[in-house]
Amino acid sequence: MNVRGKEIFVGLSGGVDSAVSAALLQRLGARVTGVFIKGWYPPGMPCTWTAERRDTMRVAARLGVPFLTLDASKEYKKSVIDYLVAEYRAGRTPNPDVMCNRDVKFGAFYRFAKEQGADAIATGHYRSGGKDQSYFLWAVPKEILAETIFPVGNLEKEEVRMLAKRFNLPVAEKKDSQGVCFLGSISVEEFLKSEFGISSGNARDEKGRVIGTHEGVLLSTLGQRIALADSVEAGPWFVLAKDIAKNELIVGKSRVPASAESARRIAFTDANWILEPLGALEAQYRYRGPRIRGHVEGKMFVSDAPLPEIPSPGQSIVFFRGGELLGGGIIAP
16 A cells, blocks of 8 residues: 555554554655554553553654544453453453454454544554464454555564664663553463462373362463472473363373374364465464464364364464465364
8 A cells, every 4th residue: 555645543552563663654654643542451450551651642742643542441341351251261262362453453443543534554563574463363354454554564573673763762672562462561361360269170181190280270271381289290281171160170291182183173163254265275273383284174174184282262263375364263162
């Protein structure tokens, strides 16, 4: 898209990626407006949104562009927080960043921008390289992606840092956020412990032997590497199955249980296709997990080889071809 003279609303998070995105668009002749998206934050837990908003205002002031705040707390609470809690309570593994992108960063923000007369929106997401975030974009409608610009999408983080210094941006030296997008500096583990509490239970191996204890079955996810208390045998240990009624975990020393070592199929629901998934492709079903070659048959992914790790119901399975995002779905039980 030729952005010269276009009205582009940039989602400013308070970090370096979105700040550099706004600066690059401005230098290409776009009429930039910075927008801070205010989410929902757990009562009684550390909250950094006011500091993040202050940083976005400083960036907008440095660039000399208009600044707006979008209150998306209702969308965050309904589509992300309530979804997260319900999925964990049911024993599944949600992907809150995917829903945050679909319903907030590319949902509420897109609608707000268009209502204000914007020609397109822009974010600081990476679409390739070592920090590729395409995995979290599969659920965004293709019509919205077509009107979204990713100014730093093909850059490496080091390049973005260098540009931030060159542009003299006030967040150039700011560290990356380590929290999930909707919780800021709060980890999912901290949030879940505040929601469900700690409930110690037994961890058994695949032969049924109790080999240690855990802090609560609702706090764990399938395939997760887990630290066991009172372990009678050295790990590493990975979660293979969960019994919510008994508050027990089945664990093993591989991410794939012996009963599933030849499994090649992953069923999925709620598919969203950006491009048609015809022929050979690659699937990724855990962020930072490997991309597996195979093909799609209806609502089923069929791998060319045995799966390297157990799929976790509720998580995303995302499809690529030649590095290009095709779409994805939610892994079914």
